[in-house]
Amino acid sequence: MELASQQAISDRHDSLERIRAAGDELMSVSNLRYEGRYVSAGEFGRVHVMEFGDGPPVVLVHGAGSGGPAWHRQIAALSRDHRVIVPDVPMFGMSDLPDRIDAPREQIADVILGVMDELNVEASDIAGHSMGALGSLGAMMREPTRFNRAVLLSSPGFGRGLNWLLRLASLSALRRFVRYDSRRDRHFFFDRFEAQKSGPSIERDLWKEMHFQVGNRNLATEIFHQGLRSFANWRGQRDLLTADELSIVTASTLLVWGDSDLIIPTRHSRRALVTIPGVRLEIIENCGHIVQLEAPDRLTDLMTDWLRVN
Numbered sequence: 634m635e636l637a638s639q640q641a642i643s644d645r646h647d648s649l650e651r652i653r654a655a656g657d658e659l660m661s662v663s664n665l666r667y668e669g670r671y672v673s674a675g676e677f678g679r680v681h682v683m684e685f686g687d688g689p690p691v692v693l694v695h696g697a698g699s700g701g702p703a704w705h706r707q708i709a710a711l712s713r714d715h716r717v718i719v720p721d722v723p724m725f726g727m728s729d730l731p732d733r734i735d736a737p738r739e740q741i742a743d744v745i746l747g748v749m750d751e752l753n754v755e756a757s758d759i760a761g762h763s764m765g766a767l768g769s770l771g772a773m774m775r776e777p778t779r780f781n782r783a784v785l786l787s788s789p790g791f792g793r794g795l796n797w798l799l800r801l802a803s804l805s806a807l808r809r810f811v812r813y814d815s816r817r818d819r820h821f822f823f824d825r826f827e828a829q830k831s832g833p834s835i836e837r838d839l840w841k842e843m844h845f846q847v848g849n850r851n852l853a854t855e856i857f858h859q860g861l862r863s864f865a866n867w868r869g870q871r872d873l874l875t876a877d878e879l880s881i882v883t884a885s886t887l888l889v890w891g892d893s894d895l896i897i898p899t900r901h902s903r904r905a906l907v908t909i910p911g912v913r914l915e916i917i918e919n920c921g922h923i924v925q926l927e928a929p930d931r932l933t934d935l936m937t938d939w940l941r942v943n
Contacts, residue, residue: 741768
């Protein structure tokens with residue numbers, strides 16, 4: 634039994650080291666390092682958080698399948714005049730695996746607000762991508778006075794529409810359709826659906842490797858599918874935001890969508906536009922779901938302008 638426990642600890646360390654190395658390679662594109670510290674946030678005991686720069690705080694919340702390095706270009710730009718706070722949402726990046734995932738929006742909101750509390754941040758700007766955008770909205774609806782400005786990329790919550798492979802994979806009997814621990818399958822999904830508009834590049838390969846290492850993490854596969862089942866079923870998205878819920882949001886909000894998003898349909902931006910108070914929408918041409926990779930310069934310009942320090 635003791636040998637089994639020691640092996641589990643060793644496997645956990647090895648898988649985290651592979652994620653750290655992949656994330657470090659991706660962040661090196663912007664001359665940054667994947668280095669942070671662990672804090673407690675909500676129900677999660679070890680949430681990995683990076684901090685860069687000084688000034689008004691902004692929290693960057695990545696989407697499913699990756700981690701904080703997804704924001705490397707935006708970190709480099711924003712940290713010139715912001716305190717940039719970048720948590721790894723539990724289940725991804727360097728944070729510990731959770732015991733359960735049954736309410737992603739609320740659990741990610743717990744992480745955001747818990748990290749802000751641990752770092753003594755009373756109010757902040759925020760940006761979230763995909764599932765991170767949904768969690769950001771959860772935090773903004775729960776404690777609206779703590780958020781000043783927001784940038785939400787490719788956000789779920791505005792319709793049932795969802796990639797058909799994710800719908801199939803949400804069913805236990807069909808989970809093989811998205812195998813997080815297979816490099817071939819993970820790369821196929823990335824190339825065909827997540828970032829199908831960008832051509833070959835070294836940075837693209839680094840993104841793919843990080844996504845694979847996160848999915849290949851020891852003991853992660855079951856938790857990943859548990860999270861997917863709580864978010865979606867064969868009909869599509871399950872967690873749909875209501876107009877009453879969204880009316881609580883007070884942050885000035887910029888919505889950003891790629892015009893060719895094959896994960897969260899671009900048409901959902903129209904409902905988001907009419908249900909979030911005081912919102913502005915930017916549709917980026919020739920761009921899929923992973924806006925940070927496929928339109929990095931345009932996105933960075935949009936974010937730095939929207940979050941500009943007065």
